[in-house]
Amino acid sequence: MTQHTTQPISGQKPGTSGLRKKVKVFQQANYLENFVQSIFNAQPNCAGERLVVGGDGRYFNREAIQTIIAMAVANGFGELIIGQGGILSTPAASCVIRKYPSCGGIVLSASHNPGGPDEDFGIKFNGSNGGPATESMTEVIYQETLSITEYLKADIEPINLDLTGESKRGNTVIRVIDSVADYVELMRSLFDFDAMRALITGGEFKLCFDAMHAVTGPYAKEILVNQLGASQSSVINAEPKEDFGGHHPDPNLVHAAELVDRVKTQGLDFGAASDGDGDRNMVLGRNFYINPCDSLALLAAQSSHIPAYAEGLAGVARSMPTSRALDRVAAKLKLDCYETPTGWKFFGNLMDDARITFCGEESFGTGSSHVREKDGLWAVLCWLNILASSGQTAADLMRAHWAEYGRDYFTRHDYEGVDADAAAEMLNELRGKLETLAGTSFAGIEVAQADEFSYTDPVDATVSKGQGLRILFVNGGRVVLRLSGTGTSGATLRVYYDQFEPASGKLEQNPQEALQPLIRAADALVGITAKTGRNAPDVIT
Ligand code: VG1
Ligand code: CO
Numbered sequence: 001m002t003q004h005t006t007q008p009i010s011g012q013k014p015g016t017s018g019l020r021k022k023v024k025v026f027q028q029a030n031y032l033e034n035f036v037q038s039i040f041n042a043q044p045n046c047a048g049e050r051l052v053v054g055g056d057g058r059y060f061n062r063e064a065i066q067t068i069i070a071m072a073v074a075n076g077f078g079e080l081i082i083g084q085g086g087i088l089s090t091p092a093a094s095c096v097i098r099k100y101p102s103c104g105g106i107v108l109s110a111s112h113n114p115g116g117p118d119e120d121f122g123i124k125f126n127g128s129n130g131g132p133a134t135e136s137m138t139e140v141i142y143q144e145t146l147s148i149t150e151y152l153k154a155d156i157e158p159i160n161l162d163l164t165g166e167s168k169r170g171n172t173v174i175r176v177i178d179s180v181a182d183y184v185e186l187m188r189s190l191f192d193f194d195a196m197r198a199l200i201t202g203g204e205f206k207l208c209f210d211a212m213h214a215v216t217g218p219y220a221k222e223i224l225v226n227q228l229g230a231s232q233s234s235v236i237n238a239e240p241k242e243d244f245g246g247h248h249p250d251p252n253l254v255h256a257a258e259l260v261d262r263v264k265t266q267g268l269d270f271g272a273a274s275d276g277d278g279d280r281n282m283v284l285g286r287n288f289y290i291n292p293c294d295s296l297a298l299l300a301a302q303s304s305h306i307p308a309y310a311e312g313l314a315g316v317a318r319s320m321p322t323s324r325a326l327d328r329v330a331a332k333l334k335l336d337c338y339e340t341p342t343g344w345k346f347f348g349n350l351m352d353d354a355r356i357t358f359c360g361e362e363s364f365g366t367g368s369s370h371v372r373e374k375d376g377l378w379a380v381l382c383w384l385n386i387l388a389s390s391g392q393t394a395a396d397l398m399r400a401h402w403a404e405y406g407r408d409y410f411t412r413h414d415y416e417g418v419d420a421d422a423a424a425e426m427l428n429e430l431r432g433k434l435e436t437l438a439g440t441s442f443a444g445i446e447v448a449q450a451d452e453f454s455y456t457d458p459v460d461a462t463v464s465k466g467q468g469l470r471i472l473f474v475n476g477g478r479v480v481l482r483l484s485g486t487g488t489s490g491a492t493l494r495v496y497y498d499q500f501e502p503a504s505g506k507l508e509q510n511p512q513e514a515l516q517p518l519i520r521a522a523d524a525l526v527g528i529t530a531k532t533g534r535n536a537p538d539v540i541t
């Protein structure tokens with residue numbers, strides 16, 4: 001029997017990056033099936049098409065893949081490409097979708113959220129360009145979840161995900177592919193592997209890459225160890241685990257503590273980490289943390305060191321809460337610089353229309369038009385290529401960058417698991433006041449302008465409203481507030497602060513101290529402490 005009766009299940013609205021829920025929610029009868037069928041129903045055609053499927057290896061990945069295979073067979077897909085062991089990092093999935101023209105792909109991941117039977121799972125759909133489904137596509141999928149009455153699922157023998165090769169179920173060819181080969185080939189086409197190898201094997205340079213027990217391990221081993229000659233021990237936590245070893249696979253100073261400690265105690269020249277699904281990156285120099293906003297700006301400024309970008313960039317883009325360091329580079333290089341809402345899905349149109357080459361977000365996401373997802377290992381290779389080609393250290397490059405452009409101090413404060421109603425009310429209250437704020441002062445700083453960010457896609461004119469409240473102060477400081485769209489319990493309030501310091505000013509301050517006046521002004525204006533009942537944020541990045 002392939003036809004199964006079902007009824008809509010509430011709450012299947014995708015957030016910033018797909019549908020994320022607790023594993024237990026996904027394990028409810030028909031929950032995954034309803035969502036997958038809704039994805040298929042939202043496509044103009046499935047019959048005979050090719051679909052890519054893979055995930056970050058977290059708990060429930062393998063079961064979910066078998067369900068998706070059985071459903072794709074019943075829905076008449078012509079071919080399924082699946083990563084060996086069910087593994088495909090998010091950027092690798094994007095690469096495979098583009099390389100083997102597909103109608104799209106399904107990526108199973110809750111990214112940096114923890115994994116395990118009591119933790120998180122997620123599913124997202126990427127379109128034929130390899131990028132996250134656009135807002136209009138996710139809306140169609142969501143509408144399908146509200147009216148679904150049946151799903152199609154074939155009664156078939158499970159596929160052995162551990163063996164590469166081809167098999168057939170019904171009329172569908174199922175190809176299990178090496179998870180890393182296509183991605184590695186793409187990286188080889190972009191970077192100067194010889195120069196990086198010379199740097200890494202030269203004897204002086206010491207690095208460590210922390211895969212955080214997540215999906216990037218096999219990719220990092222192949223590229224950094226096998227191809228670039230780094231020692232085995234320089235890639236740590238390289239085995240993907242279903243529960244990420246019990247940690248948050250989130251590359252920041254808090255969660256990548258092991259890496260931070262190694263870089264410090266072993267005096268390493270370079271450290272890097274990526275997240276659960278391999279699309280984020282954190283980069284460290286020797287005793288030197290590089291903020292993702294600065295990393296993006298620096299990579300854009302130094303991109304001519306990298307063979308694939310030596311001829312110049314088409315343009316650049318950043319998400320709105322990301323600091324404006326990138327804009328300064330764009331102005332100097334005379335490049336267009338776009339400001340998009342949070343989430344990678346907004347960059348796809350700009351890349352497809354050849355308006356941008358590099359883009360990024362403050363949340364440790366950096367990428368280029370080589371795929372349509374952010375790409376952690378790609379960003380690490382950009383840094384290594386620039387280090388190799390310039391002969392400078394990461395810290396020296398960053399300092400020289402500030403000395404040329406000035407420094408945009410940036411921090412993000414997250415308040416996790418706050419009462420959803422209280423958080424919504426706080427933002428509503430602020431929204432109601434926005435128009436009257438200009439000219440008034442808080443903790444001694446005057447507001448210049450305040451609004452709610454709305455984005456009109458320059459390519460297809462789609463409008464996305466309600467993308468964050470922003471307050472610009474007369475001293476150049478900026479505060480942005482928005483609620484997270486990737487959490488699975490309660491609400492997470494994100495407050496972003498940035499303040500420009502000119503090249504002639506103080507360039508070596510601690511960001512939390514440099515931003516203290518702005519943080520106080522925001523609290524006086526919004527009442528964050530009073531309304532959340534929290535004295536301090538849960539996570540500071
Ligand atoms: C967060 C980040 C956002 C990122 C998204 C997905 O979203 O802020 O910049 O694109 O996660 O990243 P939110 O809505 O929680 O702020 V990932 O690595 O989870 O695919
Ligand atoms: Co991710």
